[in-house]
Amino acid sequence: MNDPALRAVHLTKRYGRVTALDDLSLDVPAGEVFGFLGPNGAGKSTTIRMLLGLARPTSGRAWIFGTDATDVARAHRLLAYVPADVALWPHLTGAEILHLQASTGPGTDLAYRDELVERFALDTAKPARTYSTGNRQKVALVAAFATRAPLLVLDEPTSGLDPLMEREFRTAVRQARDRGQTVFLSSHQLDEVEAVCDRVAILRAGQLVEIASMEQLRGLRRAEVTVSYTGAPPPGLGEVPGVESVEQVGEGRLRFSLVGAPAPALRALAAADVRALAIREPSLEEIFLDYYGTAAGR
Amino acid sequence: MTTARGLSVPAAPGRAITGLALRQLRRTGLIVLGLTAAMPALVATTYDSVMADPAAADGIARLAGNPAIRTLFGEPVALDRAGGFTVWRVGTFVAVLLAAWAILATTRITRGEEDAGRWDVLLASRVPLPEVAARHLAAVMIVPVAAGGAVAAVLLLAGTEPAGAVVHGAGIGLLGLFFVAVAGLAAQVFPVRASATGAAVAVLGGGLLARMIGDGLTELGWLRWLSPFGLLALTEPYARNDVLPLLVLLAVAVVLGGAAIVAAGHRDVRGGLVAAAAGRRSRLVLLGSVEAFAVRRVLRPLTGWALGVGAYYLLIGFTTLSVTDFLTDNPAFAAEAARAGFTALGAVEGFTATLFALLALPVGGFTAVRMSAFVAAETGRQLTLSAAQPVSRFRLLAAEVAAATGGAVVLVTVAGLAVWAGIAATGGGLTLLAALAGAWNTLPIVLLSLGAATCATGWTPRAAGVAGSMPATGGFLLLVIADSVGAPAWVRELSPFAHLAPVPLAGVDWSVALAMTGLAVALATAGVAGYRRRDLHG
Missing domain, CATH: 3.40.50.300 (P-loop containing nucleotide triphosphate hydrolases)
Structure with missing residues (x-):
């Protein structure tokens, strides 16, 4: 058929x-x-x-x-x-x-x-x-x-x-x-x-x-990236396309959200001495709440 | 102490429960109230024109001596007065109507709602089960009380003696209360609505039978003290106006109602005093197709209907010879019976033809109930799984209509056999074929009922029961009312009963039978067309 x-x-x-x-x-x-x-x-x-x-x-x-x-x-x-x-x-x-x-x-x-x-x-x-x-x-x-x-x-x-x-x-x-x-x-x-x-x-x-x-x-939605580094933070990360809401979550640790292909962000990160990198894909629940979060009135 | 803003704590949550119960009753309750008031009003106000001839009143009064007349129509008391005549003519009918409504309404809004799971939320509130049960019973009881008051009021307004009007009205009201209490208790005892309704209807049927036997056989007259209908008869409105039977009825109703509320405190929610079977061996017979399953679902209710209809028509069979012999020996009474609406009662064929015509009422009602049950299965979503099978809408509905038709044929055949057996047992000479012809002759009206119910199922499913009751019950009431008030002929002829040939006294009028059947088929076809197009509910 x-x-x-x-x-x-x-x-x-x-x-x-x-x-x-x-x-x-x-x-x-x-x-x-x-x-x-x-x-x-x-x-x-x-x-x-x-x-x-x-x-x-x-x-x-x-x-x-x-x-x-x-x-x-x-x-x-x-x-x-x-x-x-x-x-x-x-x-x-x-x-x-x-x-x-x-x-x-x-x-x-x-x-x-x-x-x-x-x-x-x-x-x-x-x-x-x-x-x-x-x-x-x-x-x-x-x-x-x-x-x-x-x-x-x-x-x-x-x-x-x-x-x-x-x-x-x-x-x-x-x-x-x-x-x-x-x-x-x-x-x-x-x-x-x-x-x-x-x-x-x-x-x-x-x-x-x-x-x-x-x-x-998952690709359409933001992934959460956490970077641990030694020394200076990766420069100009905030201007990289697809990178949003960069925040310092501790000493030598940054977290930002990433939409779309990760290549530009990875190039920016290469400038720093990165010790660890974790990319967490969004769960369906997060995607779902992204769609409905405002409508649900939370 | 802090008060949360907007926190609503109702002072009397129980009143909301009473309100809920009333909402579920108001429609059918008002219809029953209207009928119980209208029928005595009609008969009482037209009494003078019927009884203008003084010989007529005298003649009918002497009918009281015949046991069969007493059995079938109740003991005639004070027929020489408008009130007494009204009680005899419609008293039993009004009492049965009110009793049947009381039972169905009580089990529907108590056990039925609980069965459907809708009481779980209700009982999670601050109101305990006995109070919920008591408030529901009290709500149903408003209707019999109002009906009793209405009957008394219309009899008073028609100018009958106050004492008789009050005694009869009180009797009707108390009888209704009694059946609310019986059904309320049955709803606590049995964990399933159908069993509770069945038990209460059995009390109704048994009570009616005990009254019939007690009325007919003087030596068994004490049986009437055991029957609510018998107690109603023992008050003898417009004659002795005895209040003692009413006090007995009231006491029994209070005891039963109290027992229902006590029982409600001693059982689980969704459970009864009698435990439901936890498991049983599966019976796979009649589950092979939607048609077979429709037959399977009709079998159990059909058995109950067949028992009731069979018992009534067997009793008619037993008494036929006695009535017809009496009327043949007393031609003056036969003429009086004809004036009262019973023609050609002197011959076995004429008497049975008159009573066979009534058969269309219960059997037409049966078909309407079957189609209502089909609609209820749709809104209750039990039908959803079947509707998702590779089965067309046409087959779903046709299977149901076919099963109801088969059930109706069984019921009328049972009635024909019962009359024949009763007459044969008492030495009468009605042939089996004549008895069956008389019974089957009512089938076109039954099919009209089924056709109307099917049509409503297709277009306005909520009205299936009411639409199905129109041709038989509605048509019969129309004829009685039209005859009572002398309405124009065309009004009378709207009733299918106006066209029914008196079989076996006369032959079957095939043109009428075919016309009614054709109309029934057209209604059913329209119903199927609507059912295929519409959304399923639930």
Whole structure:
């Protein structure tokens, strides 16, 4: 299949006068683990509901492997979905729900499903009404990961999971990628996105503000450089392009932030007797806060 | 001592809880209040025109001697007065309506809200569980109290005797309070809303049955003391105006309500006095497709409905011969029954045809409830996982409509079989085919209900239940009201019941049946079209 796993073109959703999603266009190539970030209310779930045909776009279109997303009977043969807030039929047991999902789904690897039930330590004999948030999420995750659907759409799938289960989740995502499945992961867990995603889109107030690979994101953003030196400080560092907020953090120690290619800064540093040099790349959290810091009102 | 600026510490957090409960009740509460006041008002004010002939009043009063009439319509008391006639004609109906609302509303806003997890936040406040439960029960109780007051008021305004009006109004109100208390206690005992509602509805059905048997068989008349409906009948408004049964009803309601609040203090939040099963063996039958799963979800409620409908129509079957023999022997009474709205009751076929027509009410209600449950699963997001499967919207909705249709066919068939079995057991001669034809004859109205509910599911999902109740319950009420006030013919003919042939007395009117079915299909098709286009909620 040469079609992208997921394509949205000018996708827009308005609820009355409120624009929940404004002109979103993106492609997710097959085989990629794609992170979808944004604060609460940015339009992430609205986007996913339109990609799944649960909500109709006000304008624009979406395709799943070239199939119109509104043709759910065909498009959903190619995907599995974990909703943000999993609600299950309260009177069915976990095993019954997994059976229902497998019987009506796009094809399920039953042996792998049993393995996932073990790994996620899910007690499938209990009726769903007795499940905690995390256990409900596990049922949906097991059902989705056990499918051989080429696209997995996961909407904040780990918000209720404990750290052990979070680790199992990351393993399952990697195994899915190794099998060639595409993963579309909407999440608030930035370390999780950083750990598993190849590319990230950042949404704010219904608009796409960034879409880039993790490396590009880091390159676009400032790195923090700490230099230890003997004798005189490196001269003229403040004028070097890309270098900002140079500060003396101790005797013989400087810290500055660096945006873009490091070569000019390194040439400037060569003039001093540098003993140690540490470059810390920004975490996704810092990048994220850079985008939203002012909007969040901190 | 420092005071934080802007820190809001409400003096009475409990009042906010009462406010919350009232918000959840006001819509349906006002509808029920309106109906309980309007129906006695209509009958009482039109009494004079119906009973203008003095022989008529005398004739109907003598119907009291027949056990079957007493069983089915309640013991007729003081039919020679507008108040007594009103109590006989609509008293039981109003009582059942109010009781059913009280049960559904109570379990919905208590156990239902708790089940959905919405009480977790509420109970993290300063208000303890027994107080939350008590405030919710008190909020529901406002409606029966108001309804009782309204019934008394309209009967007084219609010029009936004050004592009878007050006794009947108090009885209706107390009966409502009793069922709020029963449902409130059931909501503390059972950890699941459906079980709590089921237990309380069983008390309602059992109470109604005990009253019917107690009314019908003089030697078992004491059974009425065990039934809230029986106690209501024992007050004999406009005749003896006995207050003792009301005091018994009040005492029982107070004890049950108190028990509910005590029970609330002895259980876990989201738990009941009866523990929910922690685990069970999985049953994978009927989980293979969305269609099979729709059937699976309908089976358990269908069993409950079938038991209720079956029991009622079996009782009708048992009493049919007794009623028709009595009416055949007393043609004057048959004429009176016809004046009261029951035609051709003298023949088995005529009597059963009249009662089969009523079948459209519960079965139409069943289809409306099924579609409401489907909408509730959508807004409750249980449907989301199914909607994300490779299943078209058409299949999702069609599976539900098909399961509801199948359930409706089962229910009417059960009713037909029950009537046939009851008549056969008492030595009557209605053929099985005639009984089934009479029952199946109501299916077009049932399908209209389902069609209207499906149409609403597609376009205005919140209204699915109300829309589904329109053709059957709404149509029946329209006919009764139109007949009572002498409305123009075209108003009467808006009701599907005005067009229903009296099967098995007459043959099926196929043109009417096909027209109604066609309209039902058109409504359902419109619903599917809307459902395919709209956003799913939740």
